[in-house]
Amino acid sequence: MNQWTGYWGKIRNEPGKPFAWLPLAQHCLDVAAVFQTLTALPAFRARLQTAAGQPLDDAQLQRLAVIALLHDVGKANLGFQDKAFDPKAPRAGHIRELAPLLFEERLSEAFDTALQLDTLQSWFASEEALCDFLFASWSHHGAPIKLDPSEQTGNYYPAKTRWWSAAGGRDPMAAIAELLQTARLAFPAAFNDGGKPIPNAAALQHRFAGLVMLADWLGSHQGFFPLDRSSDGEITRQVAQRALLAVGLDAAPAQAYLAQHPAAFQQRFGYAPRPLQAAIDRLAADDPQARLLIAEAETGSGKTEAALARFFHLFAAGQVDSLYFALPTRVAARELYRRVLSYLEQAFPDPQQRPVAVLAVPRYARVDGAEVQSLLPDERVLHHDDPNQHRHARQWAAEHPKRFLAATVAVGTIDQALLSAVQTKHAQMRSVCLDRSLLVVDEVHASDAYMRRLLRGLLAHHVGQMGGHALLLSATLGAAARTELLQAGGCAVAALPDHAGACAAPYPTYTDLGGVALPVEPATKDSGKTVVFQLRAWLAQPDKLLPELAEALRAGARVLVVLNTVARAVALQRAAEQHPAIVKDWLFRCGSTVCPHHGRFSPSDRELLDQAVSDRWGKNTPVGPALLIGTQTLEQSLDIDADWLITDLCPADVLLQRVGRLHRHGRERPAGFAVPRCTVLTPDCAGLEALLDAKGEALGEAKQSGLGSVYEDLRTLELTRLLLIEQPVVEIPQDNRRLVEGATHPQRLASLQGERWAKHGEKMDGGVLAKELAAHYAAALYDKPFGDCAFNDIEKNAQARTRLGLDTLRIPLAAAVPGPFGIELAEILIPGHLAPKNTAEATAEVLRQDGENIDLRYGGQRYRYSRYGLEKLDEPAD
Incomplete structure (x- = not known):
């Protein structure tokens, strides 16, 4: 030395x-x-x-x-x-x-x-x-x-x-x-x-x-x-x-290729554009008002293709160098990624000209459709003249989540984009990469004040300050949320209309920074559907539905059950398996294993479950009775076609998302199910005010069903319930505005009378303010000089981590064991609310494995992993 x-x-x-x-x-x-x-x-x-x-x-x-x-x-x-x-x-x-x-x-x-x-x-x-x-x-x-x-x-x-x-x-x-x-x-x-x-x-x-x-x-x-x-x-x-x-950071060759090979929408996507697609495709690439677009249209109207057409237009014109397509869940991202790849192949037939396309989902990352791990050599450092250098270089952006936004085309979850706008390591790097992108945010909702505040901050920076491009997609976005997001992007004239004006707004529509909703025709004249809603006061006892459910299955129906919590889904799954009138072959299975569908499965098992759903419930799949029980993981993105939907009470915009699984594909329906049916499980009380205590807090029994916990604002739930009682037959999409505005508009929220509603409203408004402050606390401080800027890292911000889904622990097992679906289980995911206080241990210990159940211990807490997913056992470890 x-x-x-x-x-x-x-x-x-x-x-x-x-x-x-x-x-x-x-x-x-x-x-x-x-x-x-x-x-x-x-x-x-x-x-x-x-x-x-x-x-x-x-x-x-x-x-x-x-x-x-x-x-x-x-x-x-x-x-x-x-x-x-x-x-x-x-x-x-x-x-x-x-x-x-x-x-x-x-x-x-x-x-x-x-x-x-x-x-x-x-x-x-x-x-x-x-x-x-x-x-x-x-x-x-x-x-x-x-x-x-x-x-x-x-x-x-x-x-x-x-x-x-x-x-x-x-x-x-x-x-x-x-x-x-x-x-x-x-x-x-x-x-x-x-x-x-x-x-x-x-x-x-x-x-x-x-x-x-x-x-x-x-x-x-x-x-x-x-x-x-x-x-x-x-x-x-x-x-x-x-x-x-x-x-792929320098996209000039791909941009030049696309500019030199212009194509009409039909050439790009294989069919004539629908009205919304045609309207967005006509917009000039350099139109400053179109830097932020909010597109609202029914499921099946082609919002995804409209967004991709916009990207191709902007990309060829050099207005953007990349695309980030942000979705609410990993499942949604994986499903959309396959479609994006196929469209890229059509637009760029020569692979040498095709932009790098990344599935930007940690542990599921793909590059040009292939797993990242399958491309990496044991030694990642390559010699500069390695003949495989080109192939390995294309996966650079996918090798680490912090680099996902550096890809030319990336499809991932919304949290990857939001991490560019919160106080976390490499936020600035994520942000400069996103600067050059068309940011597309799919399935935008207004039900989460914290996430809405983060999205507002992201749009304010990306569009309002940096002059970037963004496109928001929604089945129906409430007027209050739409106004907030437009103002964040720099719209100076957008003002919140009253309830009547909000209901009268055109639909389908798109809105630009001018603040005016521009109407478009529905996708097709017969694209709508009539849904008959039936309210059952069996929220506390969903197993009361099992006899009727068995009759529907005997008639050959596909029955989809979406409940608000994992515990409720697992309990109903067990009850259905034990019911004498329900044949085991009617139950959803992954491979040969009967199971529910929710988010508490390992990543590898979750991929199998998602594929099993698509294989049994997707387009052109076998007819016959089928029962699928799950949670919010089933309400979006997975290609599900059901004859009858059973759901817990949820806000109107979420309910419309779930109803999108009903009669999704053209097929012959069983007797009694020619008209889409949706049964909504509600509490056994005259009104939801009975679920509030004197301070306006939801009671524990309600929270166990997701009322006041998963969906905090009982006002939106009560208004949704009242709307369905008043008009149980709903025309979709014609009634979308009426339902969403009727359950979320500030005037409607204020219409509920009673002392407990007033207390609950104060609590919700205070909670919104607290979330606004928490989100502001977490937001990246891009307006402060570096000498004065010190991040309060999101790693130490429990609320921010929870709202972005970053509090889930990914824990390897001390020894891999056979999983319930036939593949090796090497790790488990523990949601933050189930995590033990002590999380310092590097691995989880396998206590017992009997083919059906895998008992584990981590941080002094016992867990069981089985075909029902991960469950926390009541008794602590010895």
């Missing part, structure tokens, strides 16, 4: 592998070259200039590239350099170890000289601006850093006294000076005298930080930038350009 005099930026010094290293200056140049290449791409440059509030010339961009080059200046400290050679050396880092260079006078003077501070300072309007951009660069690990002179803990003392001082023939300040010399050679225009100062805009600092994070991740990819090499700046830039093309 004493003979080592170089400064490494990347190194391989492991037993059994050849020693290799990359000089610190070369690694920093790699990252700076990637950064410069990114800023040359039209979409990234346009968003940078929007954030800056003015055009940025080449000299300013080169100066930003120099600040990006300095992202790893902290690696010059000797503590960091020595740890690669001495396993007993202190675990020195390279970020917080920078603090003494700022706060210790002797070191600060040496650092200013080596850094050529006077030169760098002249590029900015103030000393604070340079500091903010340096902090943004040093935050490349994902979270904004904040170095405070009062916090001299950890490695501060050894960094202050030893690591930044010359020793053993090595001088850290000389290494820093070498970085500046490298920068002068690579970015000469940056060092020319004069020029416009870089704007000190907080938004620009955050765009810059996101691009540095992205550049550092790609510039560290040894398939493109291998160790044991040196090259000049021009060669490094050429490699960076090839890397951006290979991973």
Whole structure:
């Protein structure tokens, strides 16, 4: 170690592998070259200039590239350099170890000289601006850093006294000076005298930080930038350009191909456009009012194809460089991904021209339809001339969830997009990747105040501030939610109509930033359906339906049961299996195993369950009696066609989503089921006010059924119930507006009379305010300079993690065992509300496995995994 005099930026010094290293200056140049290449791409440059509030010339961009080059200046400290050679050396880092260079006078003077501070300072309007951009660069690990002179803990003392001082023939300040010399050679225009100062805009600092994070991740990819090499700046830039093309960040070839091969809607999708599709397809790519569109139409109207047509239009025109299609669930994302792949194949027949397409769902990730894991070699670092480099490079965005949004085309869940707008690591990187995208959000609802606030924040940033493009899709969106979302995107004229006006709004329709709902014709004249609703006061005893359900099955009906909680679904499943009049062959099964369908199955089993649903309940599937019992996992995206729907009481917009499973496909119906039937299970009381205590809180019995828990606002549930009593025969989609507005409009919510309703309303309004504040607390602080910005990381925000579904624990088993559906069970998912207090254990212990049940212990709590999914056992572990 004493003979080592170089400064490494990347190194391989492991037993059994050849020693290799990359000089610190070369690694920093790699990252700076990637950064410069990114800023040359039209979409990234346009968003940078929007954030800056003015055009940025080449000299300013080169100066930003120099600040990006300095992202790893902290690696010059000797503590960091020595740890690669001495396993007993202190675990020195390279970020917080920078603090003494700022706060210790002797070191600060040496650092200013080596850094050529006077030169760098002249590029900015103030000393604070340079500091903010340096902090943004040093935050490349994902979270904004904040170095405070009062916090001299950890490695501060050894960094202050030893690591930044010359020793053993090595001088850290000389290494820093070498970085500046490298920068002068690579970015000469940056060092020319004069020029416009870089704007000190907080938004620009955050765009810059996101691009540095992205550049550092790609510039560290040894398939493109291998160790044991040196090259000049021009060669490094050429490699960076090839890397951006290979991973799909540079979409210019695909855009040019699409522009050179224009096609009408019918050529793209194989059928004549329906009215909504034609209306959206006609919109000009450069229409500023169309940067945010909200499309509302019935199921089957082709909203997905309308969104893809819009993307192809914008993509060919260079208005966007990518697409992120956000859906509410992983199941929905997987289903849609298959369709998107087929349309991409039609639009780009040559695979070499086809954009990278990623299924952006953790643990289910796909690239161009293939599993990511199946493409990866045992050693991920590829040599630069590996013949499989192209194939491996295309999966770069799919190898880590934080890179999903870097794909040219990605289909995933809404949480991946929302994570760009909340305080979590790499939010800025996610955000700059999303900047260049058409953001499509499918199945938008207004029932969750917290998620609505996060979506508003995302749209305010993506559309309102950055000038991006977004398209929201909904079966029916309440006027209050529509108004909020339009205002978030920058619509200045949208105002909430009264209840009558909201009900009178056209449907189907699309609304742009002008705020006016523009009517379109229904998809087809006979696209609607008449649904007969029947309310049964059996919410507490759903098994009372079993005799009638058995008769329906005997008549050959497909019966779908959607309940609000997993516990209710499992209980009814067990009761159905034990009922003497229900033949076992009528029950849903996965393979040969009878089971319900819900979200508490392992990822591998869930894929089998979803496929089994499609195989038995999808289009052109066998006729005959069938019973499927599940939860909200069945209400959207899975291709289900039922003759009779049984559902727990839920808000009107959710109910319409569930009813979309009724008579979905054209087929002959059993006797008695020619008209779609929906039975709604309600409480056994004259009104839901009886389920409230004197403080307006839902009683425990109601919460066990999802009333006041899964669906917190009992006012929307009561209004839905009253609407169905008043008019049990519903015409869909003609009555969609009436139902949704009747259950969600503020005037209707205020119409419920009674002291307990008043208390409940106050509680709900207070809860909405609390959620607004919690969402604001979690939202990314893109309006604050980096020197003042410290994330309250979402990892520590329990409510944010829960609402985004990030509180679920994914726990590997200590030993894999055969699962209930014939494949190996290697891990379990534990929802946050079932998780034990102690979650420090790395694995779950298998206590017993008898072929039917797998008993587990994790964190002192016992669980059982079976064909019914994961259940928490009452008795604690010994």
